[in-house]
Amino acid sequence: MASDPTKPLLRLRLGAPQPRLPGKPARPPKPEAYTNEDQDRRFGPAFSRLAEVLARDPAGLELRADPAALAPERLLVFEVRGSIGPFVKAINKVPGLELVDEEELPTDEDKAPVAYLLVPDARALRHIESLWRIWRAGREMPEGYTPWRDVFACLRDLRPWGPADRVQPADSDILSEEIFGKADDELIPLEIELIFRPQTASGAANEAVVA
Numbered sequence: 001m002a003s004d005p006t007k008p009l010l011r012l013r014l015g016a017p018q019p020r021l022p023g024k025p026a027r028p029p030k031p032e033a034y035t036n037e038d039q040d041r042r043f044g045p046a047f048s049r050l051a052e053v054l055a056r057d058p059a060g061l062e063l064r065a066d067p068a069a070l071a072p073e074r075l076l077v078f079e080v081r082g083s084i085g086p087f088v089k090a091i092n093k094v095p096g097l098e099l100v101d102e103e104e105l106p107t108d109e110d111k112a113p114v115a116y117l118l119v120p121d122a123r124a125l126r127h128i129e130s131l132w133r134i135w136r137a138g139r140e141m142p143e144g145y146t147p148w149r150d151v152f153a154c155l156r157d158l159r160p161w162g163p164a165d166r167v168q169p170a171d172s173d174i175l176s177e178e179i180f181g182k183a184d185d186e187l188i189p190l191e192i193e194l195i196f197r198p199q200t201a202s203g204a205a206n207e208a209v210v211a
Contacts, residue, residue: 032081033153040136043158046070047132050125060122068160072122075100075161077114081154084113090147091117096124116161 050070053062063071070076080087091097100116119125131145135152167175179188194207 039152047129050129054122054126058122072119072125074119076117076119077159077161077165078117079114079157081156084115086147086150087115090151093145094124094127096120
């Protein structure tokens with residue numbers, strides 16, 4: 001395209017290079033923690049019931065009968081404020097805990113990350129409850145378990161994996177559109193995602209039940 005001589009080119013002044021500041025790069029600030037009182041009001045009842053039931057029912061059978069309870073062999077949803085890194089470090093300290101879809105965990109840029117944690121047995125669940133009591137009492141965490149202090153302080157929600165996690169509002173709208181106007185006996189293909197644990201026998205049994 002020909003240039004217009006009545007419109008001179010604008011010359012941009014190049015910026016001068018800026019010297020790099022010495023020392024390590026500044027770390028992002030830690031997320032604002034909730035107060036102990038707020039956390040106790042929100043999650044204290046669930047942990048208190050957990051402790052009471054496990055005291056009289058070591059296997060947690062009563063908890064398993066309640067779909068809304070923190071129970072063994074159940075997938076728990078942890079919503080935390082800030083970085084997911086401390087959470088990953090924390091759960092690695094409790095024997096038996098399993099992160100689901102660890103390779104797809106949100107990055108540290110996510111301001112409200114969600115992690116799914118499979119609690120294999122009552123022993124692991126009892127361990128989490130004991131750490132909660134230590135933190136709530138303001139005592140120092142056992143050696144190696146300090147990251148749980150930040151997890152409890154920045155916990156936004158803790159619940160069993162349920163209907164709200166299975167079908168998000170956007171997915172629900174899509175399903176509604178798919179089934180609108182279809183006959184009651186018309187077949188609709190669905191995709192089922194199974195979560196397999198390291199125990200092969202248990203995974204095979206659960207797969208057979210679903211099939």
